[in-house]
Amino acid sequence: MVHIAGSVHHRSGGPFAARGLLWKVEPLAALLESCGLTALASLFLGHRAFPIDAIYFDKHARANWTVPAHQDRIFPVGDDSFRKGRIRDGVAYAEPDPGTLASLLALRVHFDETHTDTGCLHVVPASHLNGVLTTAQIREIPLQRYIPCPAAPGDVLAIRPLLLHRSPPSNKGEGQRRVLHVVYATRDPADGIQWRRSAQQGVAADGLVGRFAPSGPAAERRDVRQR
Numbered sequence: 001m002v003h004i005a006g007s008v009h010h011r012s013g014g015p016f017a018a019r020g021l022l023w024k025v026e027p028l029a030a031l032l033e034s035c036g037l038t039a040l041a042s043l044f045l046g047h048r049a050f051p052i053d054a055i056y057f058d059k060h061a062r063a064n065w066t067v068p069a070h071q072d073r074i075f076p077v078g079d080d081s082f083r084k085g086r087i088r089d090g091v092a093y094a095e096p097d098p099g100t101l102a103s104l105l106a107l108r109v110h111f112d113e114t115h116t117d118t119g120c121l122h123v124v125p126a127s128h129l130n131g132v133l134t135t136a137q138i139r140e141i142p143l144q145r146y147i148p149c150p151a152a153p154g155d156v157l158a159i160r161p162l163l164l165h166r167s168p169p170s171n172k173g174e175g176q177r178r179v180l181h182v183v184y185a186t187r188d189p190a191d192g193i194q195w196r197r198s199a200q201q202g203v204a205a206d207g208l209v210g211r212f213a214p215s216g217p218a219a220e221r222r223d224v225r226q227r
């Protein structure tokens with residue numbers, strides 16, 4: 001078992017999530033590159049993508065939990081971009097402008113089979129097209145509009161962070177549902193906020209940037225390597 005500093009513990013005692021993995025697990029950004037996940041994000045987004053956040057979720061008998069309906073709106077940023085934000089586990093988080101939020105992509109890698117009984121993610125299809133929703137707007141949406149996203153081990157679920165989603169508990173508290181949730185961007189926000197860069201810089205220092213970039217401009221990758 002891997003113990004990650006800053007894991008979030010459920011009331012029943014078991015760890016259920018570890019945030020800020022790009023900074024806690026140093027080789028993670030390079031691993032995402034070499035396993036092809038970053039290339040997949042680049043394909044979806046039509047430009048060279050880089051990870052800006054990674055969270056590990058582990059729902060199991062001793063850590064059965066629920067996340068109410070929400071959109072993902074805050075992400076790790078550089079310390080000097082801290083604005084309207086909060087500190088989690090020593091990392092600054094802030095909300096970028098709506099256009100940037102709409103441009104992000106989350107890839108969720110599943111390590112276990114999951115379905116309604118084991119607390120798979122539920123989403124409201126196309127809800128991201130309405131932009132940032134207020135709490136009142138989210139409350140107005142009936143639970144019947146949420147559809148489950150079952151998955152097999154190895155499946156990757158691609159969602160926009162603004163897609164309305166909720167995570168109900170595992171019905172009987174049985175089984176295990178482990179997910180690595182990685183958020184990708186293709187550029188910094190437009191409003192002066194900068195993503196927390198260290199993970200991306202780590203990849204460049206390893207010389208791995210450019211190995212996977214199906215649609216990114218080659219010249220840009222060369223620039224990174226020459227720096």
Ligand SMILES: O=C(O)CCC(=O)C(=O)O
Pocket residue numbers: 057067072121165166167179181
């Ligand atoms: O995977 C889950 O159960 C929770 C996911 C979630 O709510 C999120 O990533 O914001």
